[in-house]
Amino acid sequence: MSSAAATVSSSAKLAVKPLKISSLSSRSALPSVISLPFNSRGRDIPRKRLILVTCTAGDGAKPTVLVAEKLGEAGVKLLESFANVDCSYNLTPEELNTKISLCDALIVRSGTKVGREVFESSRGRLKVVGRAGVGIDNVDLSAATEFGCLVVNAPTSNTIAAAEHGIALLAAMARNVAQSDASVKAGEWKRNKYVGVSLVGKTLAVMGFGKVGSEVARRAKGLGMRVIAHDPYTPADRAHAVGVDLVTFDEALGTADFISLHMPLTPATSKMLNDETFAKMKKGVRIVNVARGGVIDEDALVRALDSGIVAQAALDVFTKEPPAKDSKLVQHERVTVTPHLGASTIEAQEGVAIEIAQAVVGALNGELASTAVNAPMVPAEVLAELKPYVVLAEQLGRLAVQLVAGGSGVKNVKVTYASARATDDLDTRLLRAMITKGIIEPISDVYVNLVNADYTAKQRGLRITEERGVLDGSPESPLETITVQLGNVESKFASALSESGEVKVEGRVKDGVPHLTKVGSFEVDVSLEGSIILCRQVDQPGMIGTVGSILGESNVNVSFMSVGRIAPRKQAVMAIGVDEMPSKETLKKIGEIPAVDEFVFLKL
Ligand SMILES: NC(=O)C1=CN([C@@H]2O[C@H](COP(=O)(O)OP(=O)(O)OC[C@H]3O[C@@H](n4cnc5c(N)ncnc54)[C@H](O)[C@@H]3O)[C@@H](O)[C@H]2O)C=CC1
Ligand SMILES: O=C(O)C(=O)COP(=O)(O)O
Helix, strand or coil: CCCCCCCCCCCCCCCCCCCCCCCCCCCCCCCCCEECCEECCCCCCCCCCEECCCCCCCCCCCCEEEECCCCCHHHHHHHHCCCEEEECCCCCHHHHHHHHCCCCEEEECCCCCECHHHHHHHCCCCCEEEECCCCCCCECHHHHHHCCCEEEECCCCCHHHHHHHHHHHHHHHHCCHHHHHHHHHCCCCCCCCCCCCCCCCCEEEEECCCHHHHHHHHHHHHCCCEEEEECCCCCHHHHHCCCCEECCHHHHHHHCCEEEECCCCCCCCCCCECHHHHCCCCCCEEEEECCCHHHECHHHHHHHHHHCCEEEEEECCCCCCCCCCCCHHHHCCCEEECCCCCCCCHHHHHHHHHHHHHHHHHHHCCEECCCECCCCCCCHHHHHHHHHHHHHHHHHHHHHHHCECCCCCCCEEEEEEEECCCCCCCCCHHHHHHHHHHHHHHHCCCCCCCCCHHHHHHHCCCEEEEEEEECCCCCCCCCCEEEEEEECCCECCHHHECCCCCEEEEEEEECCEEEEEEECCEEEEEECCCEEEEEEEECCCCHHHHHHHHHHHCCCCEEEEEEEECCCCCEEEEEEEECCCCCHHHHHHHHCCCCEEEEEEEEC
16 A cells, blocks of 8 residues: 655655757747746745746735846836836946845846856846846856746847947948047147058958848948858858858958957857967958957957057957956057947947846746747747646646655656647647656755756756657647656556556646546546545445545545546546645545555645
């Protein structure tokens, strides 16, 4: 007879092994808004509550948003209509770490480093970091993901501003505008010294043909320049549409009279202009950087300027901002500098502020903006369809893990999605995340959501494999059944084991409500609400009444009952949905019914 433990012992071991996910349908990121099943770790919100709608749902209190850098007024107003907004600029790292434990969201620009310590200091309360701009190199994305914190950015509103600044620097550099301006203001009049170079007919290599790069290319063509581009990830026809040829990195370096940098700072792009690559450039090349300082080895640039490989540079961004006052690069007479002004136009800042405020409010409301950078994006219409299956997926994971005997360890999870739809017509990322959540949360202190599900599974050594069963029939609903199987485990309810020895539960959605439809080889039918008692018994008359009256006597409301049997008068599994948790004595009485072979109480 099994014990009536509500959850598997937290000592259940999850061996650390690499995650194996064989998703059968992987959609590319699609712009949309989705409901994000957030799990709050906020101190003011009970830990077990799954926040599907709003983070104020728990106690009615407004969330708190810390705006750590200057944000356009319209964005602040939008935030204020929803949250308590604390605009505190120029915080030291220590002050930020102290404040963050009281904040649900943080909004920054490029001047605030959001490192691991910020997430650690937040102690789980921080649910969203909004980057009011494009580059997210100042945010530790791995730490954010690990802590289940969503990171969103505002990638579209400052594109033109950055492109215009690139062009401004290009022209200013070519005509020595900054240097000659300083000279005139110093009382000089040196017309011969500041003779410039023309742009027309020159070759500009745009490195990084994304939003900003392509706008720079368009404008440079308008100035009569020949534009080539290097971007390993952009399709050639995108460049051709603007009349630009995509070339290799070396070809770009070897051909260009001007080079304009527009790629993000990543480990791959860090210091991509260095001694070796400067050596491949045409002598007298001119370089514009409105991307990130870190893509250039700044010491190497000084050397290239001194040796004459680089005639001039115009820089808006620096490895360290602000750069040291005595920086050789900044002080170099052939270098034009601006203090990271690419996105700083009135128009761009207003747009960015609104874009980020909307994304942050949406996220706090349980939605995931299309600009999420550390979570899969699921289109709104897909999410609407999948909503009941999302609940089903989590409940099945939760049930399956509770059927494992403590100490046997959960490593291998097999999920089968049976559907009449084509195999590429089901986005399983959300479902997989929720199954992971259901499996991990009952046995650990980790909070799992769409952001950190895959990471957490990997950390815990869960190998999740996904399979698609293709059914005949109407493809109206996205899914018929979801089956979750846990391999190489013992079960505290032997009847939950499949013929091949896995703990197996299967469910489906009926009239919008998730149901458990199979346990091991036994068919049952119980809606997944409240909690469930599973009993294996000898199939005989009066069993439903006997169990029902024991529960009734202890004032436990039965919401649902079903019996699945192998054959009449043989073994049967009774599934009983209960609204309240029965006392130990009540469960003991059920276990003592002579015809009951084993039973288990499962909390949803
Ligand atoms: N100075 C400023 O105030 C501003 C700076 N930026 C910087 O500009 C960068 C680009 O912004 P967007 O165009 O909006 O981003 P984006 O994501 O639209 O474009 C980046 C492009 O770089 C390409 N890329 C990635 N790795 C590359 C590599 N190794 N070589 C060549 N290309 C590579 C990508 O394929 C992509 O097409 C941002 O990451 C940000 O750091 C953006 C806005 C304002
Ligand atoms: O959007 C970007 O990537 C930028 O570099 C703009 O930075 P900022 O918001 O002006 O600090």
